[in-house]
Amino acid sequence: MRHSAKHLRPGWLLAAIATLALGHTGATAGGPERGSRLDVTLRSRVEDRGHPGRFALVERVESWVPAETAVIVCDMWDFHHCLNAVRRGSEMAPTMDRVLKEMRGRGVTIIHAPSDCMDAYKGHAARRRALETPRSANIPAGIGSWCDRIPAEERGRYPIDQSDGGEDDDPAEHSAWAAKLAGMGRNPKAPWKSQTDLLTIDEAADFISADGEEIWSILEARGIRNVVLMGVHLNMCVLGRPFGLRQLSKNGKNVALMRDLTDTMYNPARAPFVGHFAGTDLMVEHVEKYVCPTVSSEQVLGGAPFRYASDARPRIAFLIDEDEYQTHVSLPAFAAAHLTKDYRVSYLLGSPADPDRLSAIGELDGADLLFVSARRRVLPESQVEALRRFVASGKPVIGIRTASHAFAPRAGKAVPEGRRAWASFDADVLGGNYHNHHDASPAVEVRAVPGAEAHPILAGVDSARIKGHGSLYKVRPLGPSATGLLIGSIPGQEPEPVAWTNAPATGNRVFYTSLGQIDDFASDDFNRLLADAIGWALGRGGPSSGARP
Known part of the structure; x- marks a missing residue:
């Protein structure tokens, strides 16, 4: 040895x-x-x-x-x-x-x-x-x-x-x-x-x-x-x-x-x-x-970390900057179990000293896909510009849960000097329309949108086995460029879309799901949904093979 x-x-x-x-x-x-x-x-x-x-x-x-x-x-x-x-x-x-x-x-x-x-x-x-x-x-x-x-x-x-x-x-x-x-x-x-x-x-x-x-x-x-x-x-x-x-x-x-x-x-x-x-x-x-x-x-x-030229795996940059749903726990575990074999994974985390500032923003350089899990962050202007450049490049974007209000401050909250909001990220990029959430309720029941079952993201997924353990988001109606995949229901309320793709004007392949509470990741089908969405967004074909051998 x-x-x-x-x-x-x-x-x-x-x-x-x-x-x-x-x-x-x-x-x-x-x-x-x-x-x-x-x-x-x-x-x-x-x-x-x-x-x-x-x-x-x-x-x-x-x-x-x-x-x-x-x-x-x-x-x-x-x-x-x-x-x-x-x-x-x-x-x-x-x-x-x-x-x-x-x-x-x-x-x-x-x-x-x-x-x-x-x-x-x-x-x-x-x-x-x-x-x-x-x-x-x-x-x-x-x-x-x-x-x-x-x-x-x-x-x-x-x-x-x-x-x-x-x-x-x-x-x-x-x-x-x-x-x-x-x-x-x-x-x-x-x-x-x-x-x-x-x-x-x-x-x-x-x-x-x-x-x-x-x-x-x-x-x-x-x-x-x-x-x-x-x-x-x-x-x-x-x-x-x-x-x-x-x-x-x-x-x-x-x-x-x-x-x-x-x-x-x-x-x-x-x-x-x-x-x-x-x-x-x-x-x-x-x-x-x-x-x-x-x-x-x-x-x-400065710049970006060193990378070997022969490391040909597509590169996924996980932007994790929220303190409610523990995606700093669930997403690294998901990546380790489902992505390591086929993808190179890096992380942009909220700074411990300043949650409204991302560490390692250079990880965006050379990334092939941006995966967003953030909540109401108002980032430095240079970092918002880096995110806007990535979106404008037409590369894929995936959002989970609070990504729908990732860069939107609460109403009435002032944006500090040198910082910038991107309140329209949901509409501009994700194709969503987040405007509130329902009160806590029993688990959200999930089913496929009629006709969507054959979509590559759902081809290997049994949607009936997915449950949402967080509150159901109010997102209707979706934007005109969005295509619904999954619908969520709770007692006494109108169903809401909980997963969809979007085709923004910038040409990105985009997937978003309002699911993503930490207990949602206990479902193999939810993990498969995310893995297949990544494969689809990167043009890698049909259903994923699941966890690495």
């Missing part, structure tokens, strides 16, 4: 791949001054007490002192036995180098940790700096050793099968690659000798070490409380090394994974039989649940 865990790049891949990688993120113009505080948004998944087995996606904002912060670069080697790992590492490394330069310029300590490669750095100033650091008096027991798991992980199920070492190469390519490594005088099973030269090592400031006790001593000597890990491979060395996430987490450091600057050793031919990048997503989710929070590179560089 330990020895099948890294990757990096041969020089002959550098030019093409480095150029490609630099196109994935946007840099800030002129970084913050050295020593200015680092504002980071830490993302975790916390089990919801009311719904065991479901995890709420939560964020918290912290302001870190750069002098009390370090970045550890894990095993970004010059070569690797897996050719696809080499390719992915080469693509990621230029963005990683930009992050390191920005962090270094702000006074953050940079520690390069290419395991098994210290001989290459004999006499290097960054290596001497590590060796000359006094040994700490409080070295935790066992921190010099590999860590396979921490107690918190016992509560969950490890998400991927890596028992074959995780190589995902084409067999013929792998054989040719092994022969090439042997011809270079490298061990094809462990060809690494140094860190990739795509990453800059500052001789005047950085450290080089892969020893757990040395790295702990560096952190203690410099008064470092906050540590960010990046590098490869997440399911092996990033988690397990003596300086890895598990050891630092259990020994009290405020540690975080940079989730977009990592990779896994995972073979899609093994359980859970998803694509390579979906396997990485599952490992990030595991870390967020049981080990430590994560951050992402755009928090340092």
Whole structure:
């Protein structure tokens, strides 16, 4: 397990791949001054007490002192036995180098940790700096050793099968690659000798070490409380090394994974039989649940997070910013169960410090579908403009429950300076007409609109098995471009549409449902409805296959 865990790049891949990688993120113009505080948004998944087995996606904002912060670069080697790992590492490394330069310029300590490669750095100033650091008096027991798991992980199920070492190469390519490594005088099973030269090592400031006790001593000597890990491979060395996430987490450091600057050793031919990048997503989710929070590179560089060019899954951006129906619990659980295999999922959450401001708005860049679950938010003008641009692009939009009044302030409530409402989002985009809701009542009974049963969204759904556990919304009449799919009924009231598609003038494929209270997600048919709506909106054909294998 330990020895099948890294990757990096041969020089002959550098030019093409480095150029490609630099196109994935946007840099800030002129970084913050050295020593200015680092504002980071830490993302975790916390089990919801009311719904065991479901995890709420939560964020918290912290302001870190750069002098009390370090970045550890894990095993970004010059070569690797897996050719696809080499390719992915080469693509990621230029963005990683930009992050390191920005962090270094702000006074953050940079520690390069290419395991098994210290001989290459004999006499290097960054290596001497590590060796000359006094040994700490409080070295935790066992921190010099590999860590396979921490107690918190016992509560969950490890998400991927890596028992074959995780190589995902084409067999013929792998054989040719092994022969090439042997011809270079490298061990094809462990060809690494140094860190990739795509990453800059500052001789005047950085450290080089892969020893757990040395790295702990560096952190203690410099008064470092906050540590960010990046590098490869997440399911092996990033988690397990003596300086890895598990050891630092259990020994009290405020540690975080940079989730977009990592990779896994995972073979899609093994359980859970998803694509390579979906396997990485599952490992990030595991870390967020049981080990430590994560951050992402755009928090340092601006723009959008790094994305691999070969990750061809359509990208869904979930905008979750409401505090009534717990969609920060239900939607991540739905995505994990039904979307990971076929889609890349990202999140725009309401800021913990300011619910009327979205974190990670850059996730809209490159998204193929926007899924909205928000309630009466008045966002900064720039964020509303970003949403309007997305809609104007003609890309699909899905709304659930309070999306019908997502950006509409209550009547009489003033819009603060610098903020903007979009009260007509319901009519403009969703094709709805929300104007109130009925009082609490027994569960909403649901049936298909006559003639709609053959629609691709409903083809795999038994609508009679869907129940609405929230109040029935008053939405009649729908807009002229809307087509009803499902009708909801409660005793003593006229039925109301509860699901429909819309064809706005901007050309988007749009689906909306006023269902979406957390208990609605207990229905397999409701989950199938949402999954099929996503497939339909993205033009992916008929009914979904449901949960991932």
